[in-house]
Amino acid sequence: MDKFIINGGVQLEGTISVSGSKNATLPIAVAAAILADSASVIHNVPNLRDVETLCAVLEVLGATTKYKNSTLYIEPISRLVHEAPYDLVRKMRASIYVLGPLIARLGRAKVSFPGGCAIGPRPIDLHIKGLERLGAKIQIIGGYIVAEADGLVGAEMLLRGQYGSSVGATANVMMAATLAEGTTIIRSAAREPHVSDLARFLNAMGANIEGIGTSVLKIHGVKQLRGTEYAVVSDDVETGTFMVAGAITKGDIFVKNAVPENLTAISEKLTEAGVQLDWEDDGVRVTTPRQLQAVDVRTDTFPGFPTDMQAQMMGFLSVTPGISIITETIHTDRFIHVGELNRMGADIQVDQNSAVIRGVPRLNGAPVMASDLRAGAVLVLAGMAAEGETTVSRVYHIDRGYESIEKKLASIGADIIRVNDYGDRRRFPYHEPQYLLVHHTPHRR
Ligand code: UD1
Numbered sequence: 001m002d003k004f005i006i007n008g009g010v011q012l013e014g015t016i017s018v019s020g021s022k023n024a025t026l027p028i029a030v031a032a033a034i035l036a037d038s039a040s041v042i043h044n045v046p047n048l049r050d051v052e053t054l055c056a057v058l059e060v061l062g063a064t065t066k067y068k069n070s071t072l073y074i075e076p077i078s079r080l081v082h083e084a085p086y087d088l089v090r091k092m093r094a095s096i097y098v099l100g101p102l103i104a105r106l107g108r109a110k111v112s113f114p115g116g117c118a119i120g121p122r123p124i125d126l127h128i129k130g131l132e133r134l135g136a137k138i139q140i141i142g143g144y145i146v147a148e149a150d151g152l153v154g155a156e157m158l159l160r161g162q163y164g165s166s167v168g169a170t171a172n173v174m175m176a177a178t179l180a181e182g183t184t185i186i187r188s189a190a191r192e193p194h195v196s197d198l199a200r201f202l203n204a205m206g207a208n209i210e211g212i213g214t215s216v217l218k219i220h221g222v223k224q225l226r227g228t229e230y231a232v233v234s235d236d237v238e239t240g241t242f243m244v245a246g247a248i249t250k251g252d253i254f255v256k257n258a259v260p261e262n263l264t265a266i267s268e269k270l271t272e273a274g275v276q277l278d279w280e281d282d283g284v285r286v287t288t289p290r291q292l293q294a295v296d297v298r299t300d301t302f303p304g305f306p307t308d309m310q311a312q313m314m315g316f317l318s319v320t321p322g323i324s325i326i327t328e329t330i331h332t333d334r335f336i337h338v339g340e341l342n343r344m345g346a347d348i349q350v351d352q353n354s355a356v357i358r359g360v361p362r363l364n365g366a367p368v369m370a371s372d373l374r375a376g377a378v379l380v381l382a383g384m385a386a387e388g389e390t391t392v393s394r395v396y397h398i399d400r401g402y403e404s405i406e407k408k409l410a411s412i413g414a415d416i417i418r419v420n421d422y423g424d425r426r427r428f429p430y431h432e433p434q435y436l437l438v439h440h441t442p443h444r445r
Pocket of ligand 1: 023026162163164194308
């Protein structure tokens, strides 16, 4: 298992580029593989472990995928298989995205029930409710979601749970509804940038979705969807992580491909804390000319502050003077990174779904462990701001969602290297990671 060794204290300087959105790519790839009747070419696809895992799931279902230079080519499935097995689904929760499209295309699906994960239990009741509203009959049998439908029919529904709207449920139901008979109205739909990007992709395939970017989606069913060529929107969480990297190292960086309308909550909080953001056509310059100050943050569904940026913001606030409070309202026990930050000298206390952060003058390098994707990202940020050496182990969590993060950060001055189990040190530039996607041979059963 690879580790990062980071020597902190360097002020980052230069231009860093953001890749395509992971969370948009995943459902887009599913739609291209299952809903379309011809090939799609998807550009700006990040080279990530999660994308590779999803492609493996799509291959088991009968698709062919090829990836080269950020472009994913997907040949649609001619002989669809309706079953997504446990061994694959357990590797990635987003495999649940195959459920709606399989029901829409085949009238049946058997998909392993996804488990919880490091950030909480993560139920799927809203996915099931929405698909049932479209006419599917769904049972949980032997750890599998078993669904049958005799043709889906459009319906009106409120997709809202205890924690507000759901990204996954909105995407799943929206994909299924594109091929349903008649019109579906989803109220309280998730508005996250990756949901809107999926909707735009579906429309490019021939779907008829109105209200993109709003909380009411109107989906007029069509008979058929075709493959298309599309470029994925840039990743808002990677953008936010790099903005924090500039701020936490008191650097002067330009984050290229940042999309301002997808980052309003992050930008507002960083500005309130004293970070200077200067927007240009193709990105944002991040500097810290003023004294920084504590801010309170409450995560929320889009356009609120994203839960996927909570850990990174906490890392920044841990070295910002004053007392900040972060309240997590989406994944309410998502504080697994607090223990590791405190090992580095942060002063953070958790009380139920809130964390009280007393800014300290500096963090100290330490051996720490990534326990999930964003909880791993904050350790890289903290390591760059800390005095001395930080070793971040289990970086495979970070590789799930950040494309060559150490290579990108090293290119703007970070002192970070990847070390594998055999002690091989790889300082940028090094050969591409092993998980670089290559042609997957379709596996048919
Ligand atoms: C997606 C993102 C994840 C992000 C999350 C919230 C992907 C691949 N993942 O996850 O990175 O943290 O959005 O922005 O895009 N819930 C229910 N019932 C359901 C579904 C969800 O109660 O059927 C709850 C969840 O437990 C959570 C909240 O609703 O508390 C939001 O979850 P949701 O938006 O569905 O998250 P994901 O789609 O799983």
